[in-house]
Amino acid sequence: MSISTFDLTLERLALLIPGHWDKVILTAILISLALLFSQIWVRYLARGQISAEKRRLHLVWARNIIWFAALFAIISLWASTITGFALSLAAVAGALLIVSKELVMCVHGYLYVTLVQPFKVGDVIEFGALKGRVIDIDMFATTLTEFDAAGQATGNVAEFPNGLLLTTPLRNMSPTGTxxxxxxxxxxxxxxxxxxxxxxxxxxxxxxxxxxxxxxxxxxxxxxxxxxxxxxxxxxxxxxxxxxxxxxxxxxxxxxxxxxxxxxxxxxxxxxxxxxxxxxxxxxxxxx
Missing domain, CATH: 3.30.70 (Alpha-Beta Plaits)
Structure with a gap:
């Protein structure tokens, strides 16, 4: 039943988008403008004579407002179309959660790592009882070469599901690079x-x-x-x-x-x- 609902949603989406290319173009323009304004603000702050703490505060404040305004404009633009898909999308989401909640959490954890980038390959992190260097990040799990308490490589490889990133605190030991x-x-x-x-x-x-x-x-x-x-x-x-x-x-x-x-x-x-x-x-x- 979940597969047929998903297919029906895709068919309805395929039928509706061709008649809304103006909205697609406007959405792309809004996202491009948000990216442009964010980069301009970063360059402006970099040339300023204020402290690093104030620069960071102004950067976060301005970036949140820019993207909130862009998101609000996009939602307003697609409001009528989104309403027609609300029930179908809710049904698909419910079916996915029933099939595998853990699988969905792993995918969300991967999106979190990709978008927020709390760490990257090569960083040394502490995650729960694990400590080591990140050597791989895939859709479902993150792999480390394990370190002991003295920081020596043990020769073991540890792995944890990305879903845990949504609920477990993480410490990055390499936030400053080289x-x-x-x-x-x-x-x-x-x-x-x-x-x-x-x-x-x-x-x-x-x-x-x-x-x-x-x-x-x-x-x-x-x-x-x-x-x-x-x-x-x-x-x-x-x-x-x-x-x-x-x-x-x-x-x-x-x-x-x-x-x-x-x-x-x-x-x-x-x-x-x-x-x-x-x-x-x-x-x-x-x-x-």
Whole structure:
């Protein structure tokens, strides 16, 4: 029954559209104008002398109004035609939901990824209990190469249905492209809490040495991304801070900017050099 209803809807659509080419042309013009005005507004904001936060706010506000006006005009233009199809379209939608709700959710999730682009192939994401690099996105599922807690590839491949994107929070670890900010967390034993200044100096020296080959390029990259996306990202400079949320376990947090695919190696190098500075060097066995 659902197939015959769907075929009937297509036949009625085929019969009606030839008599409404003027509406089709006007719809295409409205969409083109909305795209044009959006791009003009983006270029105008890019030349302005306002902060990134205000640019982003103005961009979202103007874009929503432009597309709302275009959508309202299109709906008004097709109102009489849409009314005649309301019952048929409702019947087709109901039949599809009955056949497979999960399948429809997966397709909607794919449309969400395509239109909103919360992530793309090559990005590192956290999704529920999964963490890894996106290697494939198809109509029904997204595939990752899995990472462990230390950011090392496990060799496993994980997959989740796109329908879950509509209900599960997602974290993109690569929102800024080539370079990303990474936070190295180093636990500080209680025996060393009397010498925090020396630990800070050692960790900063380690971060400066490890990120030296690309530090200037990373700072320029974050400045460019902030201007293009109208979002105020950190400068990309190395920074040291303390996490004392748990008084019994003091943690040193070292923020570094590094290539997105080298986070694990940078973390290991900063940790080793900082730990060497914290732990007293002992003489080898048999020494004087």
């Amino acid at each position: 370079f990303s900010l990474h936070h190295v967390r180093i636990p500080v034993p209680e025996a060393f809490v009397h010498d925090l200044d020396r630990i800070e100096i050692a960790s900063m020296a380690a971060a400066e040495r490890v990120t030296g080959p690309w530090r200037d390029e990373a700072i320029a990259h974050f400045r460019k991304v902030s201007e293009q996306q109208f979002i105020h990202f950190p400068s990309g400079k190395n920074k040291v801070s303390w996490d004392f949320s748990n008084p019994e376990h003091l943690v040193l947090v070292v923020r570094v900017a590094c290539p997105s695919d080298e986070r694990s190696g940078v973390e290991q190098a900063v940790f080793r050099e900082t730990w060497k500075a914290m732990v007293p060097q002992t003489s080898p066995p048999g020494g004087d």
